[in-house]
Amino acid sequence: MRIALCGGTGDIGEALALRWAYDTDHEILIGSRDPERARGKAEEYVTELDSRGVEADVKGFANEMAADRADVVVVAVPAYHLVDTVEAIGDRLDPDTVLVTPAVGMKRDDSGLHYNPPSAGSVAALCADAAPDDVSVVGAFHNLAAGRFADLDAEVEWDTLVFGDDADAKDIVTLLADEIEGLRPLDAGGLANAGEVEALTPLLINVAMHNEGMNDLGVRFQ
């Protein structure tokens, strides 16, 4: 399968690129607004994987080009760049492309981080509003500490919550998540359930902030 990571030069994009390249045979397309930057990062990832004996298929492109070629497009950009990015790649998406949003809107105060949903109700709803009507949007990969996740030496035992209104699209993303070692996909229902999933990310950061020795957290439902 071809997976585009638009914003694949950022930390969650890097983590997903490295993990999929390490654990699977999927073709990974790193997207960026700046194709030179995407190519540079793709080379970094290939070098990192090569040092671990893995010959990875990771290439860099402009976001539009990456999205055009992919079966699954992860919009791995901060929430405030999400609409711009989705609109930029919108006409490159086929009706059978699956658009994945891991983005969370947060604000900070003295106590910590807080969920800051857009007026659409959730970041995933914002993504769906910005995407072409015939493209299925799936939420996943929100609650993963990107720095630790990007370190292939770090063993994780984390759940990721997958939600969306198109069951087939959700199944594809669930399989892709399941292929990453240490990651367990769980079904969180439809897009209307996005808010509770997105709100978990600031909680993870708050818990890491307030508890000594707990850093770069994920979560396990049990």
Place this chain on the structure above:
Amino acid sequence: MRIALCGGTGDIGEALALRWAYDTDHEILIGSRDPERARGKAEEYVTELDSRGVEADVKGFANEMAADRADVVVVAVPAYHLVDTVEAIGDRLDPDTVLVTPAVGMKRDDSGLHYNPPSAGSVAALCADAAPDDVSVVGAFHNLAAGRFADLDAEVEWDTLVFGDDADAKDIVTLLADEIEGLRPLDAGGLANAGEVEALTPLLINVAMHNEGMNDLGVRFQ
């Protein structure tokens, strides 16, 4: 220590009463609007614990009386009864009483359950607004599946998030949570962080609803 469970005849109240009575020597006061009901439930709990060889100190009272006698008061009522209950017991609380809120406001739609904060911003903020100014409010015990938690045969490995603005009051609740086997208290910061903690409860219910074989969930941060 004397712990009052106002609303201790409900499911989370029952769970906390049984667990504390089983795992500690604290004196447990079951509170209800109806003292007869409180006494009946307290007897049930004593019988249950006796069948396990534990001689427990659990008695039933009207909410006001239970609160009056306690060092720590858990307001274990649904969110929509919270203000009524806190106002009813308010003048029985000393400045050194710790008031604990495990309540979450939720609404249901076709997709599942959703966090439904009151205009105060969170249920914990609502509790603090309703409580006397000199009483410290701590949030804890939100994200525990009450039915499973009330079953002393069920082994759990769950985290509970403790938050509040009074460090000493938080320490007391943290110690009480830590005394329950299988429960790990984590510091989630101040009252301003309540929303993200409360929003985790509908997510746990949604995940249980959408994943076969997953029921009565708690969560572990790792």
